[in-house]
Amino acid sequence: MSRFLRKTEPSELVKKLVIKTVMERSLINEGDRILIAVSGGKDSSVLSWALSHIRPALKINYELAGLHISTDFCACCKKPVLSKRLEEWDIPFTDLFVPIIGRLKEGEKMNCYWCSTQRRLELIKYAVENGFNKIALGHHLDDIIETFFMNLCSKGTLLAMPVLVKYRKFPVTLIRPLALLEEKQIIDCASEQNILKNTCTCPYGQNSNRRNIRLRIADFVGRNKEAGEIKRRILKALSEGKIDYLTDS
Numbered sequence: 001m002s003r004f005l006r007k008t009e010p011s012e013l014v015k016k017l018v019i020k021t022v023m024e025r026s027l028i029n030e031g032d033r034i035l036i037a038v039s040g041g042k043d044s045s046v047l048s049w050a051l052s053h054i055r056p057a058l059k060i061n062y063e064l065a066g067l068h069i070s071t072d073f074c075a076c077c078k079k080p081v082l083s084k085r086l087e088e089w090d091i092p093f094t095d096l097f098v099p100i101i102g103r104l105k106e107g108e109k110m111n112c113y114w115c116s117t118q119r120r121l122e123l124i125k126y127a128v129e130n131g132f133n134k135i136a137l138g139h140h141l142d143d144i145i146e147t148f149f150m151n152l153c154s155k156g157t158l159l160a161m162p163v164l165v166k167y168r169k170f171p172v173t174l175i176r177p178l179a180l181l182e183e184k185q186i187i188d189c190a191s192e193q194n195i196l197k198n199t200c201t202c203p204y205g206q207n208s209n210r211r212n213i214r215l216r217i218a219d220f221v222g223r224n225k226e227a228g229e230i231k232r233r234i235l236k237a238l239s240e241g242k243i244d245y246l247t248d249s
Helices: 010-025 042-053 079-088 112-129 141-155 183-192 208-221 227-240
Strands: 033-037 063-071 093-098 134-136 164-166 173-175
Touching: 010 042, 010 183, 033 042, 033 112, 042 063, 042 079, 042 183, 063 079, 063 112, 079 093, 093 112, 112 134, 141 183, 141 208, 141 227, 208 227
Parallel strands: 033 063, 033 134, 063 093, 134 173
Antiparallel strands: 164 173
């Protein structure tokens, strides 16, 4: 892995690691119709840019489209900018309004889990109704590792974010092509591609639990150039772990 990181420009590094993820995990196949969940943030924007620009290297014919879900609690997304950006990358753009807060039952409070669940359901529904067989999400390496440790420490469960998920109830597969990329590498690419200044951030996006876990992970893996390799080894362990060798029930 370290050979990918040596003297490589941010945008080229993103493309190389996305290609590596796609090829090793068989995320994209000939004739796929891929719906990208575009929030307007840096992660989904870099994901869209990368999937559009790695086509020649992959030598696979696939179709891309972007779906933005507007909500009743956040209007920070610069949709005209996002739409134009995707158009430049040959990615059709659709905006769908979903009343996330409006769906809350009396006495319930808005939270990230509720929002993500509602948006995921709408993504799946839109994909199925419009003939998309895959949904691409912008979760990166740090998201995956943080989610694993949050579930481990808070719930006592061994759950993370799979790089590829084939739904049983729906004819749709979920993919996370940014799985090998650290957040800082995505930020560097977004800055280099002049994306960063026009992205938005969800007001509910960084809860205190995730921030605390992020700090603990930084203490664990370190903050030097080796930290990214350690995180990728953790991802490898999550992908290839042998359940039979954990403590028995």
